[in-house]
Amino acid sequence: MDISVIIPLYNEEESLPELTDWISRVMKQNDFSYEIIFVNDGSTDGSLRVIKELAAADPEHIHAISFSRNYGKSPALNCGFRRAEGDVVITMDADLQDSPDEIPELYRMITADGYDLVSGWKKKRYDPLSKTIPTKLFNATARRVSGIHNLHDFNCGLKAYRRDVVKHIEVYGDMHRYIPYLAKNAGYKKIGEKVVQHRARKYGQTKFGLDRFVNGYLDLGTLWFQSKFGIKPMHIFGLFGSLMFLLGFVAICVVLTLKIISICSDSYHFYVTNSVYFYLSLAAMVMGLQFFLTGFIGELIARNAPERNNYLISEQW
Ligand code: UDP
Ligand code: MG
Numbered sequence: 001m002d003i004s005v006i007i008p009l010y011n012e013e014e015s016l017p018e019l020t021d022w023i024s025r026v027m028k029q030n031d032f033s034y035e036i037i038f039v040n041d042g043s044t045d046g047s048l049r050v051i052k053e054l055a056a057a058d059p060e061h062i063h064a065i066s067f068s069r070n071y072g073k074s075p076a077l078n079c080g081f082r083r084a085e086g087d088v089v090i091t092m093d094a095d096l097q098d099s100p101d102e103i104p105e106l107y108r109m110i111t112a113d114g115y116d117l118v119s120g121w122k123k124k125r126y127d128p129l130s131k132t133i134p135t136k137l138f139n140a141t142a143r144r145v146s147g148i149h150n151l152h153d154f155n156c157g158l159k160a161y162r163r164d165v166v167k168h169i170e171v172y173g174d175m176h177r178y179i180p181y182l183a184k185n186a187g188y189k190k191i192g193e194k195v196v197q198h199r200a201r202k203y204g205q206t207k208f209g210l211d212r213f214v215n216g217y218l219d220l221g222t223l224w225f226q227s228k229f230g231i232k233p234m235h236i237f238g239l240f241g242s243l244m245f246l247l248g249f250v251a252i253c254v255v256l257t258l259k260i261i262s263i264c265s266d267s268y269h270f271y272v273t274n275s276v277y278f279y280l281s282l283a284a285m286v287m288g289l290q291f292f293l294t295g296f297i298g299e300l301i302a303r304n305a306p307e308r309n310n311y312l313i314s315e316q317w
Contacts, residue, residue: 003027003034003107004086004163008076009094010041014203016050016094023092023100024061030104037063038094039080042070073207074176081166087111089166093157095204097126099197106160109192116165116188119151119180120158122198131206134213141217145224146181151193154180155216158196162188168312174215178223185227187312231302237295244288251281 027034055062155177169182229236254277262270
C-alpha cells in the first residue's frame with residue numbers, strides 16, 4: 001500500500017465528510033493505493049457516528065480506532081502509527097486546516113528524495129496573533145535544543161514519514177509537538193520541510209489552550225534531558241553530587257581549621273554555629289549526597305528501561 005493517512009480527531013463531526021471526500025479525490029486522481037485511519041480520541045459529539053457512516057460507505061479504504069475517553073493527540077497518533085500499513089504515513093489534523101492537496105508532493109519527497117520525515121510549514125498562518133507569536137518563540141527554542149535547525153514549524157499536524165520511522169518512535173503524553181526530535185533521537189537524520197497551505201478553522205474550535213506553551217517548554221526540557229542523560233543519569237547527577245559534596249567538604253575543613261586555631265589561641269574565639277561555612281558545609285553535603293543517590297536510582301531505572309539497548313543499525317555486513 002502506498003499511503004496511510006492518520007487523522008486524530010476530537011469533536012470534529014462537521015469536518016469529517018468533507019475531509020474524507022477531499023482525501024479520496026486526491027488519492028484517486030494520483031492513483032495511490034491508500035487507507036485513511038481515523039483515531040477518535042473520545043469525542044463527545046457525533047464524530048464516532050460520522051466515522052461509522054463514512055467507513056460503511058467505503059470499507060476498503062476507511063478504518064478507525066476509537067478511544068473510550070479523551071487521551072490526547074499523542075496517544076491517538078501513536079495508535080494510528082502502530083496500525084499503519086502504507087509505505088508512506090501521513091498525519092493530518094481533522095479540522096480542514098491542512099490541505100490534502102499536499103499529499104502527492106509529500107509522498108514524492110519521501111519516496112523519491114529519500115527523506116525520513118517531512119514536516120509541513122504553515123508559512124502563512126490563519127491563526128490569532130496570541131497563538132502565532134508564542135509559536136515563533138517556541139519553534140526557535142525547539143530548533144536550538146533539538147539541533148534540527150532547518151525546521152520552522154515543529155508542531156504542524158501535516159507530516160509525512162517513511163513507515164519505518166513511525167514504527168520506531170513512541171509518541172506519548174504531549175510529545176506530538178516534538179516528533180521530529182523523537183525521530184532524530186531514534187537515528188533518523190534526513191528530516192525535511194515543505195511549505196504547506198494553512199486555512200482558518202472552518203468548524204468548531206481549537207482543542208489546545210494557552211497551557212500548550214507552558215507544557216510545550218516543559219516537554220522540551222524532558223526530551224532534551226532524556227536524549228542526553230536518559231540512559232546514563234549518573235553522568236549528570238553524579239557530577240553535580242560530587243561537586244556539591246566537595247564544596248561541603250572544603251567548607252567543613254575550613255570550619256575545623258578555624259576551630260583548632262581558636263582552641264590553640266587565647267585571643268581568637270570561633271563559634272562553629274556562628275560560621276557561614278558550617279551551614280554551607282551542612283547544606284552542600286546533604287544536597288550532594290541526594291544528587292548522588294538520585295543518579296544511582298536513575299541508573300537502576302535506566303538499567304531496566306526496555307529501550308536501553310535499542311539501536312537503529314543503518315548497515316551491517
Ligand atoms: N485532537 C485530538 N485529541 C485532543 C486534542 C486534539 O485528537 O485531545 C485533534 C483535533 O481534533 C485535531 C488535531 O488534534 O484534529 C489538532 O487539534 P487543533 O486543531 O485543536 O489544534 P490547533 O490547530 O489549534 O493547533
Ligand atoms: Mg487546528
